Amino acid sequence: MKNSALQKHYIFFIGEELPQPEAHLVQSTNAANGAANLGYSTVLVYLEKGAKAINPANLARPFQPRETPTELIKYYNLHDKLKVAPLPMPWPIDHFRSKFTDSNTIASKYYLPFHILPTTKLVHSRNWNFVKAAIKNGVPAIYEHHHHEDKPFEPEIVKNPLLQIAVTVIDTIRESMIKNGMPPEKVITMHNGFNRLFMERQPEKATEWRQKLLQDESQKLVVYAGALQQFKGIDVLIDVAQEMPNVEFACAGGKPKDIEYYQQLVKEKQVHNIKFLGYILHNDLASLLQAADVLAHPHCSGKAATFTSPLKLFDYFASGTPIVATKIPSLVEFQNTQAFTGGVGEAIAAWCEPDNPSKFAECLKRVLETHPRKIEGYPDSINFVKQFSWENRAAKILSYVDKSLLPQVVL
Template sequence: MKNKLLKNKYIYFSRDISLKSGTAHEIHDVLCANAVANIGYSSILVYPDKKQNNFHPLGLLNPFNPKEPDQNFIEFYDVQKKLKVAPLPMSWPIDRIGGKFTNSSTVITKYYLPIHIQHHTKLIHTRDWNFVKAAIKNRIPVIYERHYFQEKSFETDIVNSPFFQIAITQSELIRQSLIEYGMPPEKVVWLNNGFEQSFLNREAENAEEWRQELLINDRKHLVVYSGALYPFKGVDVLIDAAKELPHIQFAITGGTEEQIQAYQQLCRAKNIANVKLLGWILPRQRLVSLFQAADVLAHPHRSGKAANFTNPVKFFQYMASGTPLVVTEIPPLMVFKDSPLVAGWCEADNPLKLAECIQDVLNKYPRKIEGYAASRDFAHQFSWEKRAAKILSYVDESFRPQIEN
């Protein structure tokens, strides 16, 4: 009985966890693991600890030590203490000298997993294909996530293994791509991303403080964008739309320092004075009140290949806030166009159409301190916890961890 309980951990392995800006996929991984903990499982986020640069032989001998996340981690990712984290030591000579045996992937899959992690593990969830293969080799059930188009054939012995339970994608186009390259159709589904529970909390006072801070020069309306600052996300389109609406204040969060400076320079070059770049918002939970402070939450996006697979976390956070949305018409989001969401929709790549849509939404849907109930009620089905439960429903019951709390 003791061994059975010991081997009851849900392990989410991510190769790229850090406390740095511009980390959409890292946020996804952390919030997936956090949601599983919130619905009662013993969930551990495992990742390489790239901060360890010196030689620590004791760490290499005893590398798997799950613990509560520290306060910096909690504030950066907006997680709860039910989640445990287990950073794996990557001390010298791992990835410091050439050779297969000092490569971090080899150390993790050939040493850490079979010797130190396997004995605790009931189920693995990861976006790392090498870790998937190692899990199957060690007869550990696995959930695989793939967010991009597949580019090479899957190993048939891996995807047909009974331990390969399910592949999760974020759009039907990506699902078809995986099937084309050898994934059994019955083993791949696409699911939307989700939002953190904190976005359902109402923070009227903090929202008002944001409005006092951001609404300057007699501007009465606030449009907010939150997310990565890559060109395909349509940030430049939003900035050009802002130029058409000088009486409205725009606030943009996220991005690296280099990206922020580049867009600030763009605004200066185009003589656009009503766009403020706020950078990375910390604690991350402050986004809750910022979204509620806005009159409109903007979801611009460029057309093209990237628009076919994106399933942005911010879209579901926006939804939970109850603030009216302006959404670019891209394939993965079109299923929401006829939903109860309080939103306006416009074509991609067109700043004038985006500006018109923003003004139209402002006219139709005045800001409500309590948010629009239709959007908030609709959002409930898209929490990370609901997503986690759905994913686990695809796993054979005998392979699922037991609920512990």
């Protein structure tokens, strides 16, 4: 391994504190982890506030790549090759509305040029301000953009050769990026990935989940993992549970205020067979998905259905558990998965129309009858998802980067 002082790192920047139970943070941390697993000297940079941020040693040398803390490893299921560098943001940063006390400004205008730049080879971020700052300071960058925005991109940045590639997850967003000024040749559509842990069989932990969530062994378990928001189809799933009182439903994820809201809603509707488990560490989520008889992917129609990234869908696939999914634009290409599985079977067990609890319930009932739970999982689903590893995704993205600009490989 080369001397760390001479290393030029692959920097993944997140302009927020970690850990937090947000899908975009799961995506960003796992993208960095995938690059690190390929052997690149990868550093995940994020914000640090509170007591740790006022440590004089950290303020004197704010950019210090180090081992990933256990808390983050368990929270996002990261591996030991990834390094982290939390940037101290002491008070009054973000406590007053001013560009001089804004963490985004401080990260881009102070920490990047004076502390991060000397050992940086390539920047990768969903934070446009940080990407712009990197390019203005002569550092090549990769930009990730996963949502529709009407704001135009600055021509001097998007046409700069240092902007190597922009990455999105669905063609509808790619089209809106081009409309907002991103050169077509500089933006690619690339699916998210799955974490390898979800493929490892965990029968003992799965059994523990079933014992915890079911009243008896003969009961069926339907699991949903993701945000608790109306457009995600949670209200639909509650109505489905009401139609299937003998089946137990469990929802993993959601912010405390959302959990509180939906717990009150099911109480008012007198739905007694759905539980809200809160955010489940990725270390434990894999076994929960394997514990289910069926995994639910409900979703409402509307604008969000055009850009919802199938982040959890890949983890669903990797678990080998039968899936019932909603037909929405962002999932269209997965409706015929036989081509990927040798024609033996389909990775998704059933599809149904959005916004219709009765149709979703019908699909669930049918799949529960036709796809009995297998402790070893269904191989069609597991084999299909192998192409979508975070490592494969990182390798594809880096194939668009000029070879002379690639970060160092450390073995």
